[in-house]
Amino acid sequence: MREREIPRRKISLSIFFIPALILIIFFVIFPVLQNIFISFFSPSGEFVGLNNYFDVLSRREVVNVERLSRGFPLGALIHNVIWILIHLPLSLFSGLVLAIILRDVKGASIVKSTIFLGMVTPMIVGGLILRFTFEKGVGVVNALFNLLGFEQLARTWTAYPDTALFALVFGSVWLWTGFSMILYSAGLATIPKDYYEAAKIDGATPLRTFFRITLPLLKPITLTVITMTILWELKIFDIVYVATLGGPGGASNVLALLMYHIAFRQFDLNSAAVVATFLTLLTLLVTIGMTKYMVKK
Amino acid sequence: MKIRIRKIKKSTIIIHIIAWSVALIWTVPFLGILMAAIRPFSEIVHGWWNFSVFNPSFENFAEAWNHQTAPLGEGIGNSFLIAIPATIIPMLVASLAGYGFARFNFPIRDYIFLTIVLIMAIPQQSIAVPIFQIMNTLGLVDNYIGLILVHSAWGLAWIILFMRNFFSTLPIEIEEAARVDGASEFKIFYKIVLPMTLPALASVAVLQFMWVWNDFFLALILIYSPERLLATQRIPLMRGVYFVDWGVLSAASILLLMVPVLIFALLQKYYIRGMIGWTIKG
Numbered sequence: 001m002r003e004r005e006i007p008r009r010k011i012s013l014s015i016f017f018i019p020a021l022i023l024i025i026f027f028v029i030f031p032v033l034q035n036i037f038i039s040f041f042s043p044s045g046e047f048v049g050l051n052n053y054f055d056v057l058s059r060r061e062v063v064n065v066e067r068l069s070r071g072f073p074l075g076a077l078i079h080n081v082i083w084i085l086i087h088l089p090l091s092l093f094s095g096l097v098l099a100i101i102l103r104d105v106k107g108a109s110i111v112k113s114t115i116f117l118g119m120v121t122p123m124i125v126g127g128l129i130l131r132f133t134f135e136k137g138v139g140v141v142n143a144l145f146n147l148l149g150f151e152q153l154a155r156t157w158t159a160y161p162d163t164a165l166f167a168l169v170f171g172s173v174w175l176w177t178g179f180s181m182i183l184y185s186a187g188l189a190t191i192p193k194d195y196y197e198a199a200k201i202d203g204a205t206p207l208r209t210f211f212r213i214t215l216p217l218l219k220p221i222t223l224t225v226i227t228m229t230i231l232w233e234l235k236i237f238d239i240v241y242v243a244t245l246g247g248p249g250g251a252s253n254v255l256a257l258l259m260y261h262i263a264f265r266q267f268d269l270n271s272a273a274v275v276a277t278f279l280t281l282l283t284l285l286v287t288i289g290m291t292k293y294m295v296k297k
Numbered sequence: 298m299k300i301r302i303r304k305i306k307k308s309t310i311i312i313h314i315i316a317w318s319v320a321l322i323w324t325v326p327f328l329g330i331l332m333a334a335i336r337p338f339s340e341i342v343h344g345w346w347n348f349s350v351f352n353p354s355f356e357n358f359a360e361a362w363n364h365q366t367a368p369l370g371e372g373i374g375n376s377f378l379i380a381i382p383a384t385i386i387p388m389l390v391a392s393l394a395g396y397g398f399a400r401f402n403f404p405i406r407d408y409i410f411l412t413i414v415l416i417m418a419i420p421q422q423s424i425a426v427p428i429f430q431i432m433n434t435l436g437l438v439d440n441y442i443g444l445i446l447v448h449s450a451w452g453l454a455w456i457i458l459f460m461r462n463f464f465s466t467l468p469i470e471i472e473e474a475a476r477v478d479g480a481s482e483f484k485i486f487y488k489i490v491l492p493m494t495l496p497a498l499a500s501v502a503v504l505q506f507m508w509v510w511n512d513f514f515l516a517l518i519l520i521y522s523p524e525r526l527l528a529t530q531r532i533p534l535m536r537g538v539y540f541v542d543w544g545v546l547s548a549a550s551i552l553l554l555m556v557p558v559l560i561f562a563l564l565q566k567y568y569i570r571g572m573i574g575w576t577i578k579g
Contacts, residue, residue: 013482016397019390020453027450028416031427038426101316104309111320113565117327120557120568122511124529125550132333132543133326140325143344174326179572186573235420238513242533256514259422264518269426280423287418 032280039273056274061250061258072161072251076258083169083254084233090173092225095180099188100214102181112185116178123175127239130171131158141167158244161251168239168252175239176232180225187221188214220294227290234283255279334358334547341543357548367535369549372528373556379441379516379527380509383448388501391453392494395460396486400469416454421514424451429518444519448512452505459574463497464490500571503564507557528553 042048056062063075074082098115102108118126133139134157142154157167191214199209215222237256240246246253246261253261255275263272332345335353362370398410428447429438437443467490475485513529520526526534532553535546561568 013397013401013403015483016393016401016486020394020457023387023390023446023450024413024416024453027428027431027447028424028454029412031424031431032419034427034430035423035425098316098319101312105313105316108316111316113561114320115323116561117323117558120507120511120561122513122529122553122557124511124513124532125554128532128546128550129326129330132329132547135543137343138329138333138341138345138543140329140344140346143346171326174323182569182572186569231418235422237422238529241513256420256422259425260514260517263426273426276420276422276425280419283418283420284415287415291414 035273035280036277038270039277041270043268043270052270052274053278056262056271057278061253062255062275072165073249073253076246076250076253076255079165079252080234080236080254082165083172083236084230086166086169087173087176087233088226088229090170091176091229092180092222094173094177095182095225096184096218098177098181099184100210102185103188112178112181115181118175119178119182121175123238124242126172126175127168127242130168130174130239131243133171134158134163134167158252159248161248164244164248164252168243172236172239176229179228183221183225184218187218191217223290223294227286230286231283234279234286330543330547330550333543334551336544338542338544357544358552361535361545361549361552364531364535364545364549367523367526367531369528369531369535369552371524372526372531373552375441375525376510376528376556379444379448380506383445383452383509384502384506386445386449387452387456387505388498390449391456391501392460392491392498393486394453395457396464396490398457398461399464400472413454413457417458421451425514425518432519439520439522439525441520441525444515447515447519448509451515452508456501456505459501459571460494460497462574463494467493496567496570497574499564499567500574503560503568504571507560507568510556 039052040047040049042052060066061075062077064073064078067074068078073079098111102111105111121129134141136142136154136156139156141157145151145153153163155163157163195213195217196209199213204212235256236254237260240252240254240257241260244252246257256279259272259275259279262268262275329345333341334357335355336345337352337354337356340350340352341347362368398406424447432438432440432443432447435443437446471489472485475489480488511529516527516530520530532546532549535542535549
């Protein structure tokens with residue numbers, strides 16, 4: 001009886017997966033593969049192997065070697081790297097500090113909600129707010145620099161090549177800190193109170209308690225936050241689109257926007273597919289690397 | 298009655314001052330666009346924090362709502378038309394699949410699962426060109442059905458993962474009892490399992506709705522008729538040609554922002570749970 005039952009059960013079970021599979025295969029997996037496929041062909045349909053990659057990835061819009069010592073634009077890839085190098089440590093650190101401070105603050109949930117507002121804000125609005133905040137005259141950042149006596153920094157940041165990217169990067173810390181703060185808060189709530197009591201009895205200093213108990217126990221969360229944040233930084237698009245459109249003169253361009261520009265403004269689909277595949281490769285490397293690291297631990 | 302005076306430590310006061318000032322600083326950029334939205338530009342041109350003249354009005358909101366080239370009112374209606382089905386469809390589809398992953402063993406399950414995790418990582422740019430071509434052949438470019446399908450498929454990965462994690466926490470005994478009684482797999486799912494998943498579905502609904510509402514990139518590549526543009530697409534169009542009209546732009550931003558902020562305010566619990574669920578447990 002059992003043997004006859006199993007195949008029948010299998011058929012009825014497959015119904016659970018079929019709708020999801022159809023949607024994912026048609027609108028996610030097939031397009032992703034198709035995109036990789038296109039990246040190996042010339043616009044006239046010839047197979048050109050890796051030639052598109054050599055051509056596109058050596059363009060000045062991706063990495064501008066000559067300008068590396070002279071300032072922006074440095075190329076979209078470098079801009080993404082700069083974004084990660086500044087934004088990741090700043091948002092990670094401020095989120096952790098806030099989560100720790102807010103543990104014993106009255107009204108912490110209101111403070112948290114305020115900081116988290118940036119995460120629910122549509123990024124298209126977020127980018128606009130950044131531009132406004134860094135605008136000369138109306139923006140608060142420039143008033144602050146004037147007040148502190150840095151008159152040369154009091155200007156519309158998004159309008160100058162040497163400050164445009166930084167305005168967006170620092171501004172995006174404001175938008176994204178809520179993410180690490182919320183995850184760290186959730187993580188801190190899972191650490192048993194007795195650990196801290198035991199440490200207190202042993203006479204451990206707060207700093208020692210932090211490095212010996214809190215930080216090691218938060219490690220899985222730190223890894224998650226790092227992974228998700230890097231993915232977000234690599235995919236950044238809306239903020240740049242609405243605030244600067246990658247300008248001035250490409251000084252704040254990023255890979256996702258460059259891909260859009262090549263595909264839908266220059267209509268060079270094959271080159272755009274190269275940028276998209278390259279970007280996908282970067283995100284997969286980050287994910288696979290982190291997953292392996294997490295599994296190993 | 299004895300009055301007990303609790304000693305408040307100095308460090309406690311300092312921590313409170315820091316925490317509350319951080320919260321205040323965090324609201325400053327939002328206050329900026331709020332002021333720009335409710336005041337004429339001439340008043341804020343030397344900083345919105347100058348209140349020597351203060352004539353608040355809702356003119357900018359009205360102008361943004363009925364904007365000449367990109368009326369936001371129409372855009373907000375369109376965004377709802379996309380976001381509601383693009384939330385419900387993947388919720389239903391992914392609940393089925395998530396349950397399947399949590400309960401049934403089959404040989405290639407782990408590989409499919411790995412694929413789902415990887416899908417969550419890849420950027421939308423990786424499907425942009427082919428999805429445009431596919432929709433073009435299907436006649437679904439500049440058509441809401443096309444965009445709803447892409448959003449549904451794109452949301453499936455994380456919702457399946459999230460729902461699977463939720464289903465694996467449910468006790469299997471009830472389902473087994475029903476199976477012994479001769480109920481079919483599907484009946485067990487929608488009569489017994491689904492009612493228990495309402496809190497998880499609420500989290501999914503909140504997150505997916507916000508994701509679709511806030512999306513800009515997919516709309517940008519698939520929708521282009523002026524009257525069909527979604528709310529997010531209309532914001533960059535309101536910038537103005539010769540100068541940036543901050544009044545209208547800020548008002549439009551606030552209108553667009555209101556929807557996710559209201560959802561967050563009312564359903565915060567579900568939002569946070571969803572957020573933590575799909576990042577940590579995964």
